[in-house]
Amino acid sequence: xxxxxxxxxxxxxxxxxxxxxxxxxxxxxxxxxxxxxxxxxxxxxxxxxxxxxxxxxxxxxxxxxxxxxxxxxxxxxxxxxxxxxxxxxxxxxxxxxxxxxxxxxxxxxxxxxxxxxxxxxxxxxxxxxxxxxxxxxxxxxxxxxxxxxxxxxxxxxxxxxxxx
Amino acid sequence: xxxxxxxxxxxxxxxxxxxxxxxxxxxxxxxxxxxxxxxxxxxxxxxxxxxxxxxxxxxxxxxxxxxxxxxxxxxxxxxxxxxxxxxxxxxxxxxxxxxxxxxxxxxxxxxxxxxxxxxxxxxxxxxxxxxxxxxxxxxxxxxxxxxxxxxxxxxxxxxxxxxxxxxxxxxxxxxxxxxxxxxxxxxxxxxxxxxxxxxxxxxxxxxxxxxxxxxxxxxxxxxxxxxxxxxxxxxxxxxxxxxxxxxxxxxxxxxxxxxxxxxxxxxxxxxxxxxxxxxxxxxxxxxxxxxxxxxxxxxxxxxxxxxxxxxxxxxxxxxxxxxxxxxxxxxxxxxxxxxxxxxxxxxxxxxxxxxxxxxxxxxxxxxxxxxxxxxxxxxxxxxxxxxxxxxxxxxxxxxxxxxxxxxxxxxxxxxxxxxxxxxxxxxxxxxxxxxxxxxxxxxxxxxxxxxxxxxxxxxxxxxxxxxxxxxxxxxxxxxxxxxxxxxxxxxxxxxxxxxxxxxxxxxxxxxxxxxxxxxxxxxxxxxxxxxxxxxxxxxxxxxxxxxxxxxxxxxxxxxxxxxxxxxxxxxxxxxxxxxxxxxxxxxxxxxxxxxxxxxxxxxxxxxxxxxxxxxxxxxxxxxxxxxxxxxxxxxxxxxxxxxxxxxxxxxxxxxxxxxxxxxxxxxxxxxxxxxxxxxxxxxxxxxxxxxxxxxxxxxxxxxxxxxxxxxxxxxxxxxxxxxxxxxxxxxxxxx
Numbered sequence: 052x053x054x055x056x057x058x059x060x061x062x063x064x065x066x067x068x069x070x071x072x073x074x075x076x077x078x079x080x081x082x083x084x085x086x087x088x089x090x091x092x093x094x095x096x097x098x099x100x101x102x103x104x105x106x107x108x109x110x111x112x113x114x115x116x117x118x119x120x121x122x123x124x125x126x127x128x129x130x131x132x133x134x135x136x137x138x139x140x141x142x143x144x145x146x147x148x149x150x151x152x153x154x155x156x157x158x159x160x161x162x163x164x165x166x167x168x169x170x171x172x173x174x175x176x177x178x179x180x181x182x183x184x185x186x187x188x189x190x191x192x193x194x195x196x197x198x199x200x201x202x203x204x205x206x207x208x209x210x211x212x213x214x215x
Numbered sequence: 216x217x218x219x220x221x222x223x224x225x226x227x228x229x230x231x232x233x234x235x236x237x238x239x240x241x242x243x244x245x246x247x248x249x250x251x252x253x254x255x256x257x258x259x260x261x262x263x264x265x266x267x268x269x270x271x272x273x274x275x276x277x278x279x280x281x282x283x284x285x286x287x288x289x290x291x292x293x294x295x296x297x298x299x300x301x302x303x304x305x306x307x308x309x310x311x312x313x314x315x316x317x318x319x320x321x322x323x324x325x326x327x328x329x330x331x332x333x334x335x336x337x338x339x340x341x342x343x344x345x346x347x348x349x350x351x352x353x354x355x356x357x358x359x360x361x362x363x364x365x366x367x368x369x370x371x372x373x374x375x376x377x378x379x380x381x382x383x384x385x386x387x388x389x390x391x392x393x394x395x396x397x398x399x400x401x402x403x404x405x406x407x408x409x410x411x412x413x414x415x416x417x418x419x420x421x422x423x424x425x426x427x428x429x430x431x432x433x434x435x436x437x438x439x440x441x442x443x444x445x446x447x448x449x450x451x452x453x454x455x456x457x458x459x460x461x462x463x464x465x466x467x468x469x470x471x472x473x474x475x476x477x478x479x480x481x482x483x484x485x486x487x488x489x490x491x492x493x494x495x496x497x498x499x500x501x502x503x504x505x506x507x508x509x510x511x512x513x514x515x516x517x518x519x520x521x522x523x524x525x526x527x528x529x530x531x532x533x534x535x536x537x538x539x540x541x542x543x544x545x546x547x548x549x550x551x552x553x554x555x556x557x558x559x560x561x562x563x564x565x566x567x568x569x570x571x572x573x574x575x576x577x578x579x580x581x582x583x584x585x586x587x588x589x590x591x592x593x594x595x596x597x598x599x600x601x602x603x604x605x606x607x608x609x610x611x612x613x614x615x616x617x618x619x620x621x622x623x624x625x626x627x628x629x630x631x632x633x634x635x636x637x638x639x640x641x642x643x644x645x646x647x648x649x650x651x652x653x654x655x656x657x658x659x660x661x662x663x664x665x666x667x668x669x670x671x672x673x674x675x676x677x678x679x680x681x682x683x684x685x686x687x688x689x690x691x692x693x694x695x696x697x698x699x700x701x702x703x704x705x706x707x708x709x710x711x712x713x714x715x716x717x718x719x720x721x722x723x724x725x726x727x728x729x730x731x732x733x734x735x736x737x738x739x740x741x742x743x744x745x746x747x748x749x750x751x752x753x754x755x756x757x758x759x760x761x762x763x764x765x766x767x768x769x770x771x772x773x774x775x776x777x778x779x780x781x782x783x784x785x786x787x788x789x790x791x792x793x794x795x796x797x798x799x800x801x802x803x804x805x806x807x808x809x810x811x812x813x814x815x816x817x818x819x820x821x822x823x824x825x826x827x828x829x830x831x832x833x834x835x836x837x838x839x840x841x842x843x844x845x846x847x848x849x850x851x852x853x854x855x856x857x858x859x860x861x862x863x864x865x866x867x868x869x870x871x872x873x874x875x876x877x878x879x880x881x882x883x884x885x886x887x888x889x890x891x892x893x894x895x896x897x898x899x900x901x902x903x904x905x906x907x908x909x910x911x912x913x914x915x916x917x918x919x920x921x922x923x924x925x926x927x928x929x930x931x932x933x934x935x936x937x938x939x940x941x942x943x944x945x946x947x948x949x950x
Contacts, residue, residue, distance in 0.1 A: 091927040094865035095914050103919055103927050108581035110904040110919045110927060141909045
């Protein structure tokens with residue numbers, strides 16, 4: 052699957068798409084990938100929190116990640132899934148459009164995210180380019196830019212503090 | 216690395232807390248006149264182990280002080296210093312300083328000034344002419360904690376570890392004893408072959424054999440002659456015949472009882488064998504030939520065993536198995552009688568990280584849920600086949616047991632009180648006596664941790680407001696010393712914690728005047744005595760005329776009430792003018808399980824805590840009236856109760872007519888409120904899953920639970936829900 056062999060990889064990421072963007076998170080934080088299942092809606096929470104879901108007896112929040120990052124909310128479709136991650140001891144599920152791959156990257160390849168004037172630029176930890184075999188068989192010569200997410204910065208608690 | 220050290224240190228502090236509790240109880244007992252060797256030794260051990268731990272962690276001040284304290288205790292223990300009231304007083308105040316030192320070691324308090332206390336201890340030692348650093352510490356230091364043999368006296372000795380085997384030896388003798396008649400008198404021979412049907416119904420032969428074994432039976436042989444060649448073997452059929460011998464002194468009824476739950480077509484033969492049995496107890500099990508046992512059966516006494524409701528019965532056996540370990544009964548009985556009430560039960564406990572118990576409870580909760588999922592998905596016929604009720608009951612027992620693991624005696628929460636009262640006594644100049652009842656009542660550890668603050672407030676309130684000054688008491692013809700009685704008792708799934716003083720009672724005139732002055736109630740409010748008493752818990756209320764060191768810090772009884780309510784409990788106040796006041800905290804035994812009503816709001820399921828529910832009504836036309844465009848009340852037999860639509864509060868779409876809905880009347884801090892719900896689905900105990908574990912507390916929700924189908928239902932927080940829309944707190948309070 053992965054042809055990213057220019058240098059030894061020292062870190063594995065899971066790549067997924069939100070709209071047309073490809074994102075990545077550290078494999079270490081991933082607990083599991085689940086099919087989309089309508090969560091139980093919660094009152095008095097920001098709209099990006101879709102509700103809570105039952106993960107083997109744990110009640111975890113399900114976050115519309117696209118919305119959380121300021122993109123158009125994801126529409127639910129057959130390939131929608133939930134990435135269950137652990138952030139600072141708390142578990143959360145991220146709704147993503149499609150999970151693509153597990154890719155080994157080298158930390159040295161990670162470029163810092165450009166400073167942009169948004170309220171929180173820190174949500175993107177860095178950028179990395181990976182070359183993959185595209186789904187339609189065409190060769191993706193230029194590679195794909197993957198936005199690496201900083202899960203700590205995505206931490207839900209502080210946003211909910213504001214909302215509560 | 217340092218994490219590990221911190222962890223070990225945390226254990227030490229936990230032990231300190233336990234040690235302080237023990238020491239305080241011992242000292243209090245001594246103050247109360249119990250100067251038995253055992254009590255003194257208990258205090259000594261506690262202080263000694265605190266010293267030991269403190270030394271290991273380099274808490275020099277704590278070590279030094281504990282050392283001095285221990286010296287005095289050692290002398291008292293050795294009978295060289297008499298435990299006179301004066302000496303006990305010094306020890307009590309030393310204990311307070313010791314607690315302060317522990318707090319300091321924890322980094323929670325500045326270093327206490329222990330000079331006075333040290334001097335007092337010195338003096339106690341000096342007055343007896345005991346060399347300060349001579350023989351006493353030398354004697355004290357090497358003595359390990361459980362060593363006070365000369366003091367504790369003989370009976371305690373068997374409880375010590377090295378003697379632990381003695382009772383077992385007795386036990387074995389005792390266990391063999393019933394076997395003795397076997398050789399001389401008759402025996403029973405039992406042939407047992409479960410039927411195919413019994414196996415199909417999950418009748419487990421092993422359980423029955425084990426039960427027989429507890430009566431003293433031995434398996435003589437297993438007759439395998441019916442087992443067919445492998446290719447003909449039907450794995451669902453039963454081929455084996457067990458032949459057991461049972462001591463003759465066992466009543467036939469007891470044997471029959473073991474087969475109560477066996478399917479009627481199983482083979483059960485119980486034969487009295489008058490001929491001397493071939494000493495089965497001493498032979499290896501497989502030796503005797505089965506034919507012989509079979510031939511010897513002269514009178515065949517088939518045991519009736521026809522019970523229809525096999526499922527329900529077998530489940531009881533299995534549940535019992537889960538509850539009690541399969542040890543031969545005589546052994547524990549003897550151990551108990553041989554061990555004369557050990558001084559401490561420390562040897563029988565194990566320290567477990569609370570988070571592990573939480574995890575276990577979580578898993579059991581999950582099991583409960585899976586259980587109901589199974590029940591939901593299976594057809595009734597299948598349910599019979601898989602013996603689901605058995606599983607459900609077993610699960611329930613496991614759940615109860617796990618809950619009981621988290622249970623702790625409430626004395627942990629009570630342990631701070633004596634110290635607090637001594638301080639309060641000094642601050643207020645009042646004489647206060649403490650009486651405690653029911654300290655051994657067990658409550659979930661989570662509850663114990665959370666009642667500390669409310670308890671502190673209630674005790675302070677009783678000491679500061681409740682009890683009169685000594686002069687006042689004498690003038691009123693009461694004993695000079697006021698009494699505060701602290702008690703705990705369990706009633707059903709609730710725990711009642713009372714703080715009762717024999718002081719002046721609530722001055723209702725003044726309370727009412729104050730409430731009017733503060734705008735808590737309107738000037739013309741007509742309140743019953745109980746309602747006036749409740750005003751004490753109103754936010755911002757304080758009757759203290761002057762701001763003393765104790766009260767008037769802006770926190771009052773309202774904190775008690777909100778804390779208790781946050782725990783799902785409530786506070787009751789009962790006061791008799793001139794005779795005293797009783798505050799009662801009524802709390803759930805556990806924070807993990809909730810008795811709930813499952814309701815639907817806009818077709819989403821929610822859980823209403825049953826503790827709040829008063830009644831449910833199907834509104835008649837005209838029974839719900841508008842008092843403003845946004846507010847409605849329901850006419851409850853002449854009482855107008857405000858109606859809330861939770862759907863509005865939660866922003867759910869709801870176009871139901873109120874006449875098509877149900878109104879659940881709930882009682883909250885803010886009075887009665889009717890909550891509009893679509894339907895009531897069910898009533899059941901739910902396992903509370905906190906939302907803030909992974910998310911954040913959400914206003915209006917007390918958590919979530921997982922229902923039988925695996926879906927989540929949110930638990931409504933009635934107080935918050937009502938408060939969030941009810942801005943008329945004073946009115947609600949008076950209602």
